[in-house]
Amino acid sequence: MITDSIRSEIDEIMTRYPAGRQRSAVLPALYVIQREFGYCPVEAQNELAEILGIAPVEVSAVVGFYNMFHEEPKGEYHVEVCTNVPCLLRGSRQCMHHFEETLGVHHGQKTEDGQFGLDHMECLGSCGTAPMAAVTDQKTGQIRYFENLDSAEDVEKVVDLLKSGKGFTTLERWTPEGDPENAGVTAGPYNHGGMDPKYLLARVKTPDSHTLASYEADGGYATAKRVLSEMESAAVIEQVKASGIRGRGGAGFPTGVKWGFLPKGVFPRYLVVNADESEPGTFKDRMIMEYDPHQLLEGIVMSAFAIEAEQAYVYIRGEYYFAYTRMQAAIAEAKAAGYLGDNCFGTGKKLEVVMHRGAGAYECGEETAQLSSLEGYRGQPRLKPPFPAVEGLYAKPTIVNNVESIANVTHVMRHGVEWYRSYGTEQSAGMRIFCLSGNVKRPGLYELPHATTLRDLIYEYGGGPELDDVPIKAIVPGGLSMKLLTPDQMDTPLDYESVAAAGSLLGSAGVIVIDERFSMVEIARRTLSFYREESCGKCTPCREGGAWLEKIMLRIEEGQGREKDLELLEYIARNIAGKSFCPFGEASVWGMQSNLAKFRHEFLDHIEATNPSSVGPDIPIRPIYRPDTHTPSGLHQNEQKPQGERIVLHDEFVPGD
């Protein structure tokens, strides 16, 4: 089934990974297979297993884990509408409905001619430009984002464009205003702003900002060249340590301290750049990679030099296809210029940077899960210790850092520690890209010093509530995982310590604003649906408890809630948080825990309104089991669909009500 040309493509992919680690090629190779066949046929999986020297079941286990690999064809154009909370707040339900109307199919289905497949999707990192859909062109494997799809007309335009075959003339994001085919202009970078001068986002609006020429014209790579020729590795680590850069992925661990954990004298070492930006409400890394990739690359060159790694992998989420191509091009340019490769800047230092696409799994943002994924396994977390710095990728010392963290390295090395520490606070130094989404007038990215207040961010930069007459009800300060804040906490400075003191965490700085139009019951349920969908399934509490929470919330939503369910929810959440294998457990329930604590009355009101006598649901009669050896019970053919099917939309939903 695998032809010679696919085979040679896979052979090339295998060369990107160290000898004996060809298993790492499994995800990229599956992309090739899926592009060729429209899905991943079992036969091709088996042949791939043989090529990679692994068992067929090891390939099928991987295919099943990642959302972006299909076991059946999804249509020529696979349309996936984000329905996660930030998009929900901006009308993703209507957007999905418009697609359903326009295409004449329900989500989860394919058009009769097989041209379009329609599905709902979890956060795609486009929260500032919601609602939106990502479309995959099966023939090429390319993915393009279609954003700001506020009206039925917008959706029709998208469908028409795709039908005309011109949907993929560029991979840059499409918006109703930014449509080169019709309006003649590309959309360019999405809305951003913040302090003056900006650093991380300073260049994104420059024409051709992604090219080497443009980057060098702005002084790019001079720092890397100086650092590599003049500094010792240890001095770079010291400088980063002194700057106080803290991890921008969510945990906020000091970057330089992490680098200091590397065991002495153990090589090779690896740098893995975590570009798996998947925390709902977070879309900053995407901008850096799409519009200023060299800024990141320069940071990678210096970070790899500091930790003495000669190989760096950028693990980018599979949906960020445009960012992936921009990074690929940037790497090629940098390599041609001699900034990467066997002799970086003529210093004799070596560095190869390889882009590695994930394939749709939130858990792969967790560093050990990311390493498992990069090694070609299911993206499930590993036991710590050993920590990645000691035994990470391929059991070698490995540093995993977020894109924004590495981009900060570029600026700390360029401008120095004191400059960096002049922004923010003692503990939360430097500037931060805040991702503002939800019910504000101007959602987008805002580069501001740490400790800017929530109020300034939302009102001064975000323009205040989306609708002047609908007040803000709740704010998620650091990505969907984090606990909710309420409007009375609007003066909380957005730094690690202050947000923690306010009862939440700064996380990935994804600030999601929720206004009074939305039911907190729905927010809680939709949040839980996300974690149910994204749980990797490794440990019991998260796998079982997470799905149970969603089932209960669905029941409450549908009018069969009982008051005592709220205690049950709390009990379950308490026994997931801190009992799970990895931090995902906590992340999955914090939102609901804080929601229940702060908005309990909404849950009680909903139950009172829909199920006043607290009647329990009809418990289905348990299936009958027969001790019949060879006849299947037939239970799996049961009509009952998994709960996940019902998450987003109900058939009877009519927009514009």
Add this chain to the structure above:
Amino acid sequence: MADNVTLTIDGKQVSAAPGMLLVDAAEIANIEIPVFCSHPKLDPVGCCRMCMVEIEGPRGSRLMTACTTPVAEGMVVHTNTPQVAEVQEANLGFILLNHPLDCPICDKGGECPLQDQTMRFGPGISQLVEPKRLKQKNYDISDMIVLDQERCVLCWRCIRYLEEWEDKPQLGLHNRGNETVIDIQDGQPVDAKTSGNIIDICPVGALTNQISRFAYRPWEVERTASVCNHCSVGCNIRVDTRTHTVRRIIGRENMQVNDQWICDKGRFAHAWVNGENRLETPLLRKNGELVPVQWSEALDFIAEKLQAVKQQHGASAIGAIGSAKIGNESNYALQRLFRSVIGTNNIDHRDGADVAGLATGLPSLAGVMKPQYGPNPQVDTIFLFGIDPSEELPILDLHLKRAVKKGGAKLIIAHPRKIELTRYNGPYLAYEPGTEATLLNGLLRAAAGQKEGLNSTAVSHLADVKKWTEEADDRALADLCRTDPAAVKAAAAMLAKSEKALIIYGPQAARGSDGPAIRDGLANLAFLTGHQDRLAFVGLEANSQGARDMGVLPDRLPGHASIGSSDAVKRLEHLWECKLPTAAGQSYKQMLDGGVKALYVMGADPASERPEWAEKLDGLDLLVVQELYLTETAKRADVVLPALGWSETDATFTNLERRVQRAPKAVALPQSRAAADWAILSHLAQKLGAKWHFADAKALEAEIGKAAPIYRGLTWEALGDQGLQWDASALKSKPELKEVRQKMAKGSKEYPLTLVTGTVLFDGGTLFGATEKLDGVTVGPVVGLSPADATKLGLTEGAAVAVSSPEGSLSLTVHISEQVQPGSAWIPESLPGAPVGALLNGSVVQRVKVEKAA
């Protein structure tokens, strides 16, 4: 070794080895921590979250998983706090949430850790009011194992077993999150040879035994600790019986033998014990028909006939064939009867004198197992010569894989087929059957060229060695043996470099007239490279070692004494009150080739091996067969005596490392008049005028201890349920170098391929074939061809062909396999309806041609 650390668990001081996991340390203190994913034989994974305990720390106590946390000095652990209790209860609640609770019809019910832990740590009631999640039930992952995904708690034990022990991932997690299931890849059932172990370690009823499905309730069975009788490893098992039938077999731990694992043949192929066609009464041929008779009539007839033949043709016209499938007691009784009462040494068994074995077996299985448990491997290199553990001795195969993967042992393989273990990339020495001694000379020659690592005594003969082996140069290796000379050099270098290498050869490698030369060639190599103490011959049957130990050989008395050994003769003549015959007897092959007039066969079926032998059996004056089933041989007998088999009578078996182990009576056959082999022989002896009075197997064991000094003290009681090894030191002979030559078979244009035979695990033999549910995995009547030869002959997979040699012809179907070397045709023994003996007809090396069936 670092000193033990001391920690406190629930107020008890515990001393534990550094690195030990908390869950194991708690066990020392007799504190139970509930687990699902954790297993003492598997690497920790920490996914079930059942074993949470509180560990005191500088910032208060923290909940940690005991199965992933190593002990530390001064650690303070609590397993019984209210917080721990809540977590345990909640977690069990999570596990049970979607569990179908179909315990009444679950085979695990009654021995289910999930039931037990729910009882002890779980919630009393489920709070779930929504529908349960549905997954696949009654889902076959192979012909032997049923998966119920709803019962599964996703502990990964099965996945980890197949990865960590079998090194053969065949089960994996599929899908994600709440939808996660264990599954196989579509169309690829689990076929690891020890797959059934995942049933034993499954902590719930997710994986159940297809063969024993719904055939037992754990609390209703009688459990008998026994040993398996399918191969010479002698895995310890437990036989579960009820109403006189074997209901199931599971593994039993013996850290000297099989750890806790058993192979699928041992686990699943037991239907033969309670087979419908078992012989239940003596049969005597009257007017050409075998008709049921009383025991006395049958035995009288035999006694009379034996005496008549003896009178007419002498004792040397009478022969007896014993069996390596039968226990020591009966084999001992057989050879005693024929030596002391009849007066002949015509005693042998299949693969007995016709195979050049060694007396002492493997030094120890634990020596192979050791690397996986400790840093001091007892062997660092293993050289397999003409043996395929994956098909012949699956648990040895498991140990070897583990020794390579965890212990870093090196594997060298010489085999006419590129057997499965060659995947570990040690040197692979392919060879053409009939050129073994030349290959060994080539190895010796290469070893002689090594600068270091040679035995200092042997080195003084290097000049001789170089002279003898001159002809086994690279060219001879490449042209005659079809062995890669570079691999030979690499193997010789590894053997010389090795501190402790183990060299194992099997019957396939040393059969027939070349056998002694091959054995000597191996001994030369072992001696020169300093491994003479670890050269082992390994028989394949459950009692291959025991049959030899008991003297079921034409030239050896019990205890491996030569028939000319005056000490032994004196001892036995005194013990048996007789005069022993002095002439060496005939071998199995010689007797069947027509060397005797009367033949007494106990548990062997030579008629099915070769058509010519079947004819010769018809022409005997007397043929007596003691059997379980009416075999091809039994059909030709004058008298057929129904025997009790393994698990129906107490017996001891001696495994490949000389471990004598008990296989007690576990079932009775109330309707049957069959008797233990030794009891039949004992009655016959009395009919023949001898004064035998063995009341039970123990009485025979007592006598064996007297007859064979190596068995002294190995009584039923002393053996216990883990067995005892007999001491081989008395049998060690002084190593010497011998010149070895092998006559080369000539090539033939008419018959272009060399026949390669051997054993497959799932064959068509009587024992395996009786379990009909396993028909699907039985190797059919196939001939294996290399892809190159298949292409040359224009044959595709499954093509019907006629394979013929100068001796005969067989109809087979083609199986194309990379394992088969170009220029050879692979036909395993005991394939259903296709006796490869028809092509060999007693020869060891044979050439064949393969033609499309007309």
